[in-house]
Amino acid sequence: MERKDFETWLDNISVTFLSLTDLQKNETLDHLISLSGAVQLRHLSNNLETLLKRDFLKLLPLELSFYLLKWLDPQTLLTCCLVSKQWNKVISACTEVWQAACKSLGWQIDDSVQDALHWKKVYLKAILRMKQLEDHEAFETSSLIGHSARVYALYYKDGLLYDLSAKLWDVSTGQCVYGIQTHTCAAVKFDEQKLVTGSFDNTVACWEWSSGARTQHFRGHTGAVFSVDYNDELDILVSGSADFTVKVWALSAGTCLNTLTGHTEWVTKVVLQKCKVRSLLHSPGDYILLSADKYEIKIWPIGREINCKCLKTLSVSEDRSICLQPRLHFDGKYIVCSSALGLYQWDFASYDILRVIKTPEIANLALLGFGDIFALLFDNRYLYILDLRTESLISRWPLPEYRKSKRGSSFLAGEASWLNGLDGHNDTGLVFATSMPDHSIHLVLWKEHG
Secondary structure (H helix, E strand, C coil): CCHHHHHHHHHHHHHHHHCCCHHHHHHHHHHHHHHCCHHHHHHHHHHHHHHHCCCHHHHCCHHHHHHHHCCCCHHHHHHHCCCCHHHHHHHHCCHHHHHHHHHHCCECCCCCCCCCCHHHHHHHHHHHHHHHHHCCCCEEEEEECCCCCCCCCCEEECCEEECCCCEEEECCCCEEEEECCCCCEEEEEECCCEEEEEECCCCEEEEECCCCCEEEEECCCCCCEEEEEEECCCCEEEEEECCCCEEEEECCCCCEEEEECCCCCCCCEEEEEECCCCCCCCCCCCEEEEEECCCCEEEEEECCCCCCCCCEEECCCCCCCCCECCCCEECCCEEEEEECCEEEEEECCCCCEEEEECCCCCCCCEEEEECCCEEEEECCCEEEEEECCCCEEEEEEECCCCCCCCCCCCEEECCCHHHHCECCCCCCCEEEEEECCCCCEEEEEECCCC
């Protein structure tokens, strides 16, 4: 058929085809397909793909593409990134989607970062770390060796671990960097200038790092001192003892300002902290002292030491049938303590119990650290990470037969900022340390990112 005749015929057929119903059009196409050979069918297949498929991410305005992408889960988005370079570029630049995905994993978000491609990279890093936690592969272990006697207590700050047998360790290198001769200690706290120790000899002492000299000796307790805390701004030191009392001392002068009574068991923990919420009994900025024994947590005002009266006493059972673990968290807004019934969280503004977190599969977990997103817990066999949003255990790590002691802090948590949310930088360094029967110190450390 000549070209001119063919075009005339095609126009006539097209007019007729357009006048048909949909059913008739379908039957016509079915008949034509049945008459077609391989060349025609291949041509039809190639053109149908172009006619039917539309790259909506390429055609739509960017804002509308971002809106649609927000309805997809992160794993689907990662798969979509493989479709084409254009899709990968658009999806990777959807900051809001990747920030939300990071938050869902317990990741901290820095809104000041403007790089459009930054948050997808952060998510990939986050998903790897969370997978390591779920597979119990996020940590590694190490040991500090060099003791000839029992290690009673530990304290950690800024990458340095002090072990109360007069050794200061650099956790990153495992090297002992300093030694100082002190009394036999059950508790310790230090800063860049000084070391404060509570001892089994019933005293508290302050030591100077530069010379190793004892600058103050606080005498007055009639039982071992299990916990100490201090504040340079207030020039105050507090101590909790087996004599059932809490003493408030002038840090620089070494004199006892007040003895707080009311406990009927050993005072195993004292915490000095600035209040961050308002109530009828305190205002933001007030300094508060918490002291804990086997059954109760007492709250005291600091700054009015003379005739200081207890503001409130907290407990989990009126008949003292439930014991509190000798661990206490207070950040100025919430008080957290663990017991055989679970993890108790009090609102400091009202003193009401906000929640009791129970882990039915594992009982009697002890508290090591508590944050906005995660809590660090442990028992005789494992170290656990609890997701506070879901109140479920998301990871565990086996612990050796460590030295168990009711006297002194023979185990502690390391870096704590990650408990408020991981950020890709704070999941490094020490997680947990404990003294061992062979006098070494067992360390659990974050494993480097893959």
